[in-house]
Amino acid sequence: MIPNLATLIVTLVSAVGLSVSLLFLPALIELRKPKDAGPRSICDSFLQMRLRTLKTDLFNLEDDWKFESQPIDKLENSLFFIPNLE
């Protein structure tokens, strides 16, 4: 069955519009209200740099851990009906 032209155009335009919005919306938000506009601050010494690298690694580790722990939290929440035996 061939859909009529108007439906086809509306569907196509909506699909393209939605995809483009989804793709660029975060970028537009960050451009309008930047939470990290830069610049990356350079360090004055090697020691400062090592400390910052360590801090970034810890930050990323924490972020990754949060991400990985999400399914566990969900699972934990979904098992609320099991009686607490303690």
Place this chain on the structure above:
Amino acid sequence: MIAYLVRHYIFTISVLRSTGKKRQLYPADMTFEPTVSILIPAFNEEKVIARLLQRITSFSYPKEKLQVIVINDASSDQTGNIAEEYKNKYPYIDVLNRDKSNGRRGKASAMNHGFSKCSGEIVLCFDADYYPQKDIVETLVKEFVDPQVGAVQGRVVVLNEPQNIVTRLVALERIGGYRVDQEARDNLGLIAQFGGTVGGFRRSVLKNLCGWDTSLLAEDTDLTFRVYLAGYKIRYSVNAECYEEAVDNWRSYWRQRYRWAKGHMQCCFKHSWSVLKTKNLNNKEKIDGLMLLGVYFMPILALLSLLVGLPLIFFGSPIIGILLFAIPISLYSFVGNFAPFFEVGVGLYLDGRTRTQWLIPLLIFTFFFNIPICLKAFFDVLFSKISGRNKNVWVKTTHSGNGNCYIQN
């Protein structure tokens, strides 16, 4: 093109795996402090030159081992006067004034003039709009402990990143290039690239190579390959950071990238054969070297793949076409062409700037903008090869000094 795609992923994974590992160059109790000459070519840089010279005065490297040469390339503004003021105050700063008769012939010519006056064992180069960390000299210089190292390159960070959308996108490109691409090359023992600034050479090596080649627009890429072909290595030091003032409008972006693209293509024609037949490079380095030389041809090939891939997605033959052509080519068009974006994403992650990753989709615009730039550069190089006329016009990037307000320390 698939090789480039694979390369991007290998580089990204390599940097992710190596992050946090510290490279031990020499024992902690050993001091390595050779004499160092710093070359600063400057043509009409009155808005930024004082910033750099002031910063140099606060460098932690022993001043008695430092020689700073400002090459005032026949500037018509106050650049020369500002540099002279610093020369009068600090004995290790010198100014080399070029007039119109011998100046304004491009950066390579100015660098050669400055190099002829150098006395340091190591020669470092900084552009006038740059602003380095205080211990950059020792961080860069310690790589020369290894006698095999002929040159070193530090990391470039965009200073005026918050200024507008162009500077923010350039900053993303720099992060991909310096936080991931260059570091991966160094980790994997491939061809680390000298970027023309925030880096330097062992003076004896540069002397043997007869300095900078003035006939090319990408004199830095040319030197990179001449160093490797001479049997030396280039090291990349991610811990040697330096701010640059990035181009802040599309017209300047076009001019700068056109110069890079054309210069790179010139180097491709000049060095490809030598890279293939040299005994000073192993196979891994040869492959990476050839890919590096051909990198500015990629936007042109990407255009071709998009031209072939997109119609196949919409009008491809339902059976054989989809299986044999449409899927791989369209997949490459949509995923492969944008493989560098993964590098940028990982670079931002390693810098702890995950929020800035939101801007990555906007890189698609610079990707498409680079296609006509490289096409024009390609046809210009081709035309000059056919006609035998090699006309290189050095279009200098103008620096407005807009980065000054972002300097905090």
